[in-house]
Amino acid sequence: MPTAEEIRRRIIEHGLSIRDRVIATMPQRYSLMVEQIRSIARSYRGDFDTFLTNLSSIKGLDLLVIYTALLAVLSKHKSLSDEEILKIGDSFDRHIYDVFSASKARRALEEAGVEKEIANDVISGVVKALNLINNKYNSPYLWIAEQRRIERFENSVREVLFRNEGGNRVGRGVKLFLRLFIHDTNIPLAVRIAYTQENKKYILHGDMYTALVTLRSGAFEDVASITAERVKARVAKRLLCEAKEGGARCKDVVMRLESIRGLVRYVGKISGDPIVYERGAYDIGYRYCRDLKCEACPINDVCKRYTFIKLK
Template identity: 40%
Template sequence: MAAEVREAIVKTGAEVEDGVLATMPRSLKYTAAQIRSIIESYKSSDISTIINNLSNIRNIEDVILYITILSYLVGNNIKGNGMLEAYSREFEKMDSISASKLRHLLTNVLGEEAPINIHVNKILKIIEFLKHKKGTYLWILKEKRLDRFEKDVREFVFENNGGYSIDRGIKLFIRIFIDKNTIPLAYKIAYNKNEVRKYKIHGDFYTTLVAMRSGSFEDVDSPTASKIKQRVARALICRSRKERCDPLRIRLKSVRGLVRTIAYLSGDPIAFERGAYHIGKNYCARLRCEECPIRNVCKKYIFIEVK
């Protein structure tokens, strides 16, 4: 049953557009589709053939810069409702990258109180490095292994820094370029299932909520999963007796490893993450069970709360 739940979540994720692409400016979204089409057509060819075809795409570097700056912002804990939409609108207004234009973009997205000049200087440094040292998109094309790709993104975009927020930014960057349904520039990873399965999802609130409430963990053999199953069993007994029962509260950090295992077992962690996030945000958190795309297989453990 748990496998069926995971399969349903992956199916939902495959049908849902990634939020980054969904909010991308129309012109860049068209460019992303061109990149995806070329990679799909020439993925078995030598890299020079792919480069020759990609070189004819207008705005290809703008797509990379768009994702790079967005990843930087997310990695520096800049988020919130409407951030993607605001960033997209402001980026679309820029006809080139300069300090003054970046400052205007960041001011409108982040507000006057943010350390704008610090961010501007760091972003310009990143862009300069990628353009003149690595080739804006060439280095991504050459990536073959997920662990190496992650290491390079951490070095090139985040100056080898770590931390919770930076890991989110790195995962955003990687996810976009290793997913066949988005912009699979890192095609040697994107079309290698074994490499894609190594992608460790972030494990945000919505994804965790769905992973727990749906019962997608019930066939996992681990101490954390066993503990959750025991707590769920007690909660079900309490409710079957129609007693007054407290919610089953689960700390997000305590099950992040379990949620990542569930995503791995799904066979497509990227689609699982996208599907679970979509379900969590639009259905599970609002208790819209009857409209939920996984309603026929979900265990509906709505007494679970994630903190």
């Protein structure tokens, strides 16, 4: 029987086999920038001044940061599908090729199908953020490159992009932006976080898909917290019911996402690489687990298949 640690390891393996969905759907010129940044970061991660000097040669780097900021702020309003991100990226690339402007960004978002009111709010937020960043750091990419501590970076993202707003939807946008720049497999602009143990301090968002995979797979079962024990007790009760009466007569195990989010975050932490764990679990949840496509799932040989667990 696979252990919870083995299940987490397989989720991470899947995460390493795919790209972050924002990066996977980027316009080609931004994808090329990402490769350049990775190459520079890997070569000069121990020499920050040389790292910055080489970054300055990448034309349009600030637009890459602005594009991700726009997606992050937009995700405050709605959870973006891969198709929506792809459409926004293509439209952004067509309208904003060299210099960012509010009018160009508005046309890009509206062309991509974003409602006018939401587009205006997103652009207003990004423009205000750019003013703050340029006054303090001179450019968006330098704002990120200067970061040393993940907690401070996260607080800065919340302050600059979201004006210190709170709530789950804002948290979703904060995490989207943060994780993109603090890991070698993403866009390691925050080089002093991406190549140190600091990136292990990332606390994943705890979205529906990541949570679903964490619980249904059994990746949480070696955790001894009160929440974990409650979940294990409810799972055991359901399995006992199935053994006695058959699954059709047994009730689903239904839990509120908010009640188990802390457990999901802790599982991500003990996985050893919370950013990649989140990427792998989200992808499995989005592509397979939500529709019970168990046979096609990349972890189907280790998953406990607690498909009776439902989240609301």
